[in-house]
Amino acid sequence: MPEDSHSELENISKRLRAANSDRVFFGDVIYAAGGHFGPRLQQDYQLVVMLEGSVQVEVDGQQREITAGQMALLLPGRQEVFTFEVDCKCHHTWCAVRPSHVPAELAQACQRAAPVLPVSRRFDQIMEVGLSLPLTGGTQAHALIDALGLAALQAYLFTDTRQERRATDEPDALRRALAWLGQEGSETVDLPILAKAAGVSPAQLVKLFKRHLGTTPLRYVWETRTRRGAQLLRETGLTVGEVAFRCGFQTPFHFSRWVKQLYGVSPKVFRSREWGQGQGFIGNP
Numbered sequence: 001m002p003e004d005s006h007s008e009l010e011n012i013s014k015r016l017r018a019a020n021s022d023r024v025f026f027g028d029v030i031y032a033a034g035g036h037f038g039p040r041l042q043q044d045y046q047l048v049v050m051l052e053g054s055v056q057v058e059v060d061g062q063q064r065e066i067t068a069g070q071m072a073l074l075l076p077g078r079q080e081v082f083t084f085e086v087d088c089k090c091h092h093t094w095c096a097v098r099p100s101h102v103p104a105e106l107a108q109a110c111q112r113a114a115p116v117l118p119v120s121r122r123f124d125q126i127m128e129v130g131l132s133l134p135l136t137g138g139t140q141a142h143a144l145i146d147a148l149g150l151a152a153l154q155a156y157l158f159t160d161t162r163q164e165r166r167a168t169d170e171p172d173a174l175r176r177a178l179a180w181l182g183q184e185g186s187e188t189v190d191l192p193i194l195a196k197a198a199g200v201s202p203a204q205l206v207k208l209f210k211r212h213l214g215t216t217p218l219r220y221v222w223e224t225r226t227r228r229g230a231q232l233l234r235e236t237g238l239t240v241g242e243v244a245f246r247c248g249f250q251t252p253f254h255f256s257r258w259v260k261q262l263y264g265v266s267p268k269v270f271r272s273r274e275w276g277q278g279q280g281f282i283g284n285p
Helices: 104-112 121-132 138-168 172-183 191-198 202-213 217-235 240-246 252-263 267-274
Strands: 012-020 024-031 036-041 045-052 054-059 062-067 070-074 079-084 090-097 116-118
Touching: 012 121, 012 138, 024 121, 024 138, 045 062, 045 121, 045 138, 054 070, 054 090, 062 070, 062 116, 070 138, 090 121, 090 138, 104 138, 116 138, 121 138, 172 191, 172 202, 172 217, 191 202, 191 217, 202 217, 217 240, 217 252, 217 267, 240 252, 240 267, 252 267
Parallel strands: none
Antiparallel strands: 012 024, 024 090, 036 079, 045 070, 045 090, 054 062, 054 079, 070 116
16 A cells, blocks of 8 residues: 555555556555554555455444455545554555546446455456556556556456356356366366266256356357357467367367357358458357
């Protein structure tokens, strides 16, 4: 968190990395155990990511805890006091965005967001890019920092929406199945294997996919792999056979059959049209 000249900050160990423009600031800092900071009036939309240790934050008289692996959103105009864990050092990163840089619609969404969330991989990647930019990067770096600040806020809100949706709409078994497919995206898969990963029977898994995703498990697998293959056809010069293998199809014929189902043309015609060598485009990704 940026130092405030009107607040007492005890036991600061060292600042590690920083990148900033006039409107957005990324920082990375380690505090010694038992540090205390505040009271202060929050000036920005500030995203805090705890990497090690924990901190108790009193916001307008209400307590909240941010522990390692969590991120928090602090809003402008709130009175804050920070008390860091006494048993270990506390390492965190942050992104502060000036209110004048935040569009009204985004500001309203921030007011409704959960104050503390688990750190998502997407959010973590945005923070790492922001912290990696050089302080002497010039106009282009400042423009990128400004964009990343807004992207960090959007990523936080996206995580908040996903958390709420998962809590109400996606059963644990379905989430386990989708997570397994994400990790084993090119491995051989059949319904019993997927059901075992999800922790339910094959029949129950079919019901879950139909109820929540409107399709069957295996059709979901092959449609997902086909779309991944279509992306490789667009963006690489790999042969159709190499694309099929990388996306988990046993044969190029199997991949071609699915491409025709989803896009209405063969993989070669699909690539030709995507590369601007044909007449128009058939189908939707």
